[in-house]
Amino acid sequence: xxxxxxxxxxxxxxxxxxxxxxxxxxxxxxxxxxxxxxxxxxxxxxxxxxxxxxxxxxxxxxxxxxxxxxxxxxxxxxxxxxxxxxxxxxxxxxxxxxxxxxxxxxxxxxxxxxxxxxxxxxxxxxxxxxxxxxxxxxxxxxxxxxxxxxxxxxxxxxxxxxxxxxxxxxxxxxxxxxxxxxxxxxxxxxxxxxxxxxxxxxxxxxxxxxxxxxxxxxxxxxxxxxxxxxxxxxxxxxxxxxxxxxxxxxxxxxxxxxxxxxxxxxx
Amino acid sequence: xxxxxxxxxxxxxxxxxxxxxxxxxxxxxxxxxxxxxxxxxxxxxxxxxxxxxxxxxxxxxxxxxxxxxxxxxxxxxxxxxxxxxxxxxxxxxxxxxxxxxxxxxxxxxxxxxxxxxxxxxxxxxxxxxxxxxxxxxxxxxxxxxxxxxxxxxxxxxxxxxxxxxxxxxxxxxxxxxxxxxxxxxxxxxxxxxxxxxxxxxxxxxxxxxxxxxxxxxxxxxxxxxxxxxxxxxxxxxxxxxxxxxxxxxxxxxxxxxxxxxxxxxxxxxxxxxxxxxxxxxxxxxxxxxxxxxxxxxxxxxxxxxxxxxxxxxxxxxxxxxxxxxxxxxxxxxxxxxxxxxxxxxxxxxxxxxxxxxxxxxxxxxxxxxxxxxxxxxxxxxxxxxxxxxxxxxxxxxxxxxxxxxxxxxxxxxxxxxxxxxxxxxxxxxxxxxxxxxxxxxxxxxxxxxxxxxxxxxxxxxxxxxxxxxxxxxxxxxxxxxxxxxxxxxxxxxxxxxxxxxxxxxxxxxxxxxxx
Numbered sequence: 001x002x003x004x005x006x007x008x009x010x011x012x013x014x015x016x017x018x019x020x021x022x023x024x025x026x027x028x029x030x031x032x033x034x035x036x037x038x039x040x041x042x043x044x045x046x047x048x049x050x051x052x053x054x055x056x057x058x059x060x061x062x063x064x065x066x067x068x069x070x071x072x073x074x075x076x077x078x079x080x081x082x083x084x085x086x087x088x089x090x091x092x093x094x095x096x097x098x099x100x101x102x103x104x105x106x107x108x109x110x111x112x113x114x115x116x117x118x119x120x121x122x123x124x125x126x127x128x129x130x131x132x133x134x135x136x137x138x139x140x141x142x143x144x145x146x147x148x149x150x151x152x153x154x155x156x157x158x159x160x161x162x163x164x165x166x167x168x169x170x171x172x173x174x175x176x177x178x179x180x181x182x183x184x185x186x187x188x189x190x191x192x193x194x195x196x197x198x199x200x201x202x203x204x205x206x207x208x209x210x211x212x213x214x215x216x217x218x219x220x221x222x223x224x225x226x227x228x229x230x231x232x233x234x235x236x237x238x239x240x241x242x243x244x245x246x247x248x249x250x251x252x253x254x255x256x257x258x259x260x261x262x263x264x265x266x267x
Numbered sequence: 268x269x270x271x272x273x274x275x276x277x278x279x280x281x282x283x284x285x286x287x288x289x290x291x292x293x294x295x296x297x298x299x300x301x302x303x304x305x306x307x308x309x310x311x312x313x314x315x316x317x318x319x320x321x322x323x324x325x326x327x328x329x330x331x332x333x334x335x336x337x338x339x340x341x342x343x344x345x346x347x348x349x350x351x352x353x354x355x356x357x358x359x360x361x362x363x364x365x366x367x368x369x370x371x372x373x374x375x376x377x378x379x380x381x382x383x384x385x386x387x388x389x390x391x392x393x394x395x396x397x398x399x400x401x402x403x404x405x406x407x408x409x410x411x412x413x414x415x416x417x418x419x420x421x422x423x424x425x426x427x428x429x430x431x432x433x434x435x436x437x438x439x440x441x442x443x444x445x446x447x448x449x450x451x452x453x454x455x456x457x458x459x460x461x462x463x464x465x466x467x468x469x470x471x472x473x474x475x476x477x478x479x480x481x482x483x484x485x486x487x488x489x490x491x492x493x494x495x496x497x498x499x500x501x502x503x504x505x506x507x508x509x510x511x512x513x514x515x516x517x518x519x520x521x522x523x524x525x526x527x528x529x530x531x532x533x534x535x536x537x538x539x540x541x542x543x544x545x546x547x548x549x550x551x552x553x554x555x556x557x558x559x560x561x562x563x564x565x566x567x568x569x570x571x572x573x574x575x576x577x578x579x580x581x582x583x584x585x586x587x588x589x590x591x592x593x594x595x596x597x598x599x600x601x602x603x604x605x606x607x608x609x610x611x612x613x614x615x616x617x618x619x620x621x622x623x624x625x626x627x628x629x630x631x632x633x634x635x636x637x638x639x640x641x642x643x644x645x646x647x648x649x650x651x652x653x654x655x656x657x658x659x660x661x662x663x664x665x666x667x668x669x670x671x672x673x674x675x676x677x678x679x680x681x682x683x684x685x686x687x688x689x690x691x692x693x694x695x696x697x698x699x700x701x702x703x704x705x706x707x708x709x710x711x712x713x714x715x716x717x718x719x720x721x722x723x724x725x726x727x728x729x730x731x732x733x734x735x736x737x738x739x740x741x742x743x744x745x746x747x748x749x750x751x752x753x754x755x756x757x758x759x760x761x762x763x764x765x766x767x768x769x770x771x772x773x774x775x776x777x778x779x780x781x782x
Contacts, residue, residue: 052648083650090648098641101634102756108631109638110649115631125630126623140763156760179649 004065005030005183005215006051011060013046020046021057022239028183028232030067033209033216035226037250038236039259044219045093047236048187051217052090053079064088066182084113089181091172093188093219099161103152103171106160107143110178115139146174149211150204166197170204177208183215184208190222198222202229227251235259283337290333294326321382328390331355335397342408345401352398359391385733392737429753436708443614447607457606459722461613461678465671466718468617470698470710471624472667477696478704479633480660481640483540486547487695489527490520490665492554492687494672499567499682500560509573509677513670520669521662523550528661532654547692554684566683572605573612573677581605609678616674620667621707627663629757636660637705637757694718701742703749712750 006028013021021043028034036044049055051062051074062074064086072086082088089110098106108115118135119125125132147153150170155163160171169189176184189205190198206229208214220226226233226247233250235243237259243250250256303322306313335351338344361368362380369376381387407417446452446460469491476484494516501507501515531542554561561567574580579595580587581604592608593600627633635656638646643653676682694717702713721735742750 054644054647079647080650080652083648084652085650087650089650092645092648096642096645096648098638098645100641100754101637102759104760105634105637105757108758109634109646109651112631112635112638112649112651119630119632122627122630122632125632126626128626137763140758140760144760153760157756175649 002032003030003067004028006217007061007063007065008047008051009061009063011047011050011062012058013043013050013055014058020239021050021236023059024236024239024241026234026241026244028215028217030182030215031209031213032231033205033218033229035218035220035230035233036236037220037223037226037233041238042236043239044236045187046239048090048185048217048219050075051082051185052088053077053082064183083179083181087179087181088183088185089176089179090185091169091176091187091189093191095168095172097160097168097172097175100159102157103147103160103163104140104143104156106171106175107146107178108139110175111139111142113179143178146177149207150174151200166193166200169193169197169201173201173204173208177212177214181214183217185217187219188221189218190220190225193222195224198225201225205229286337287330287333291326291330294329295322298322298325318382321386324382324386328355328386328393332393332397335401339397339401339404345405345408349398349401349405352394352396352401355394356391356398357394359387359389359394362387363391388733388737425753432708432751436711439708439711440618447610454603454606457603457610459719461606461610462722463714463718464610464613464617465675465678466695466698467711467714468613468620468671469668469695470702470714471617471620471707472664472671473695473699474705474707474710475624475636475664475667476660477699478706478710479628479636479640480657481636482657482660483536483543483696484664485540485544485689485692485696486527486550487543487664487668488687488689488692489547489550490524490668491672491675491691492550492684493520493523493665494669495676495682495686496554496561496567496672497669498673498676499570502571503567503569508577509571509673510577513673516673517666517669520672521666524661524665525658527665528658532657532661544689544692547687547689551684551687554687561684564684566681566685568681570676570680570682572680573609575608581608609674613674613678616670620670624707632656632659634757697739701739701749703746703751703753705754706749706751709749709751 004027008027009025011021011024012019024043024047026034036047038044046055050057050060053074057075060075064072064074066072066087072082074082074086074088077086098109101109115135116122119132144153144156147156150173152167152171152174155167160168163171169192173184173186173189176186186205190201193201202225205216205218209216218226218230230247233243233245233247234241235250235253235256237255242255242259243253245253299322302325303318304315305318307316308314331351335348338348358380363384365376365379379387381390410417443460443464447457449456469487472490473484473487476482476487497516497519498507498509498512501512502509507515527543527546531539531546534542555564557563572581574589575592575595578589579585579592580589581592583591583600585591585594591600592598592604598604628637635646635651638651639653639656646653646656675686679686698713698717699710701717702708702710716738717735720738746752
């Protein structure tokens with residue numbers, strides 16, 4: 001029933017003498033929300049950067065298996081091919097929108113590759129042919145659909161940089177969704193959100209999982225988000241995996257408690 | 268004494284004197300090495316001569332200007348500054364244009380007040396700036412609006428300006444189309460017009476790299492040169508006609524763009540800019556040194572003029588079996604025909620570039636350029652291949668430069684590497700930056716200012732470059748993002764009707780029918 005979407009095996013990333021990620025293995029299942037948690041500097045973002053092609057891992061295999069049976073070894077692909085071919089999309093810890101472009105334009109840029117093909121690499125677009133106009137209408141409808149999910153239709157024509165912080169976070173997530181990913185990697189989506197905004201974010205993520213069946217990989221510090229929505233949690237500390245399991249299992253794991261609260265001193 | 272000063276200015280007299288003294292000191296420190304001495308060729312060789320009057324004039328002007336700025340801080344004293352600034356502005360301008368004004372009034376020319384034209388210009392501009400600031404401050408204090416209301420008003424004024432820009436653009440296009448038939452039009456006006464439109468087209472071409480893709484290209488003139496030389500050499504060695512050479516000039520420039528693009532696109536920011544600068548120089552140096560082919564610094568002359576779409580020649584007598592233009596249309600011969608024809612040629616070429624740019628901006632590739640400018644890491648994470656997107660920008664931009672180059676060659680009839688120096692790249696870049704990167708209207712406007720005004724003020728001789736520089740500085744102070752920096756979205760959801768619901772206008776019509 002459960003199908004492995006992403007299998008990380010022996011992932012190791014060294015920067016000179018520093019080992020940021022040390023022999024980490026875990027699996028993210030299709031249609032589930034997997035959270036990676038850990039104290040600051042545990043190597044969570046480094047795992048993400050390896051997954052999305054921004055770093056070349058020193059050791060390890062990152063196997064992505066799509067529902068249609070296609071396989072991709074992510075460590076061998078360039079960053080843009082991971083987005084385009086393997087269909088892994090990501091967001092960033094410090095939001096990376098296209099601030100001077102509107103919300104709608106942000107969502108259209110995410111559909112670049114399919115629109116490029118539809119415009120025959122700009123030729124049909126320049127000539128104003130009907131097939132391109134239909135493709136563009138469809139792309140805008142898709143963007144509208146996601147804006148409705150994220151409650152952003154009202155601000156569709158605003159410059160993305162002028163949105164409130166919570167809306168920018170939601171926009172970055174639906175922008176990633178517009179590229180039709182099979183795996184969505186979110187780097188601290190709740191950072192800097194107030195309790196109401198993080199509740200909205202929870203709803204959006206649960207909705208995306210339920211409606212789109214997309215697998216979600218999540219780095220998060222906000223435990224109210226992590227514990228409520230994740231199906232499966234991986235805990236890192238000093239680059240090593242120290243625990244792996246459901247929210248309940250992880251919460252009761254003595255190694256996790258030690259990593260977060262410090263070990264009890266032996267008197 | 269310091270107490271009376273304090274009473275006048277509202278600031279403590281001591282600190283005032285200190286500030287003014289400081290200004291004078293800095294003024295002296297800057298003027299003495301730069302201005303106070305000049306060398307004159309005398310019988311006994313070069314002699315140093317002091318220019319103390321000019322030095323004193325500058326220092327006094329600086330101190331007065333500083334005093335004006337200090338007085339602006341005190342409510343109620345702005346009127347003095349406004350008056351003083353206005354007087355300085357009038358003195359400066361009267362001094363600058365004293366020949367013209369005296370001639371106009373039929374008076375004897377009066378002796379100069381300021382030691383040089385440059386100083387007169389600076390005094391005039393400085394005074395005007397102070398006076399305007401004072402007036403703005405007075406009106407702001409007297410108006411009952413809060414800051415928020417003022418911002419809202421500024422916003423609505425901005426909105427109106429944006430609407431006016433459309434009108435302005437339409438008027439400008441109309442003006443460009445009718446220019447040859449204006450009563451004041453003559454050979455000189457047409458030449459300046461052709462020059463300006465050429466730079467408008469170059470600016471629009473460079474805008475794709477700099478304005479949209481956000482890559483600082485300092486060597487754009489290389490593509491201009493490739494276009495110009497490909498037509499000139501093609502005509503010289505192969506006897507190619509202009510119309511045949513035009514697409515090839517674009518293609519050749521585009522392939523040079525791609526050749527340059529491949530190695531440098533991995534670079535970013537300053538490094539990228541320096542490599543493009545180098546590329547521009549390499550092309551120019553090749554043109555100078557490859558004497559056998561390009562005729563080196565002597566250039567290529569006798570480049571044929573374009574014929575009238577293969578129907579007639581634009582010369583006095585027809586040749587190669589073609590009739591002359593005036594014969595073909597049964598007109599009186601006039602040398603202006605060719606000038607007007609060339610003018611319309613570049614206007615049409617520029618118009619095509621504008622239409623092309625406006626269309627491509629709304630296509631996925633255009634949005635990807637802008638996205639790349641905004642955040643290239645985010646682009647990669649969305650599956651956009653940055654290399655091909657940048658190469659497309661480079662190739663297209665270069666080909667537009669190449670087309671302009673071919674036109675330049677055929678218009679001048681003579682080209683040499685002299686025409687393709689770094690300063691050309693710098694001027695085209697200045698046009699794009701000043702105009703507001705990405706704004707076609709802004710770039711056209713900046714081209715008119717930067718190319719047209721120095722041309723019109725040729726009488727001011729070397730001082731026009733001072734005015735040019737001062738203009739650039741002023742634009743950068745007041746409009747640091749360019750004259751028209753507003754970005755029009757490429758697509759609006761408000762313009763699209765929601766699914767299943769008719770567009771607002773149709774809905775109203777349907778409602779009327781139902782009633």
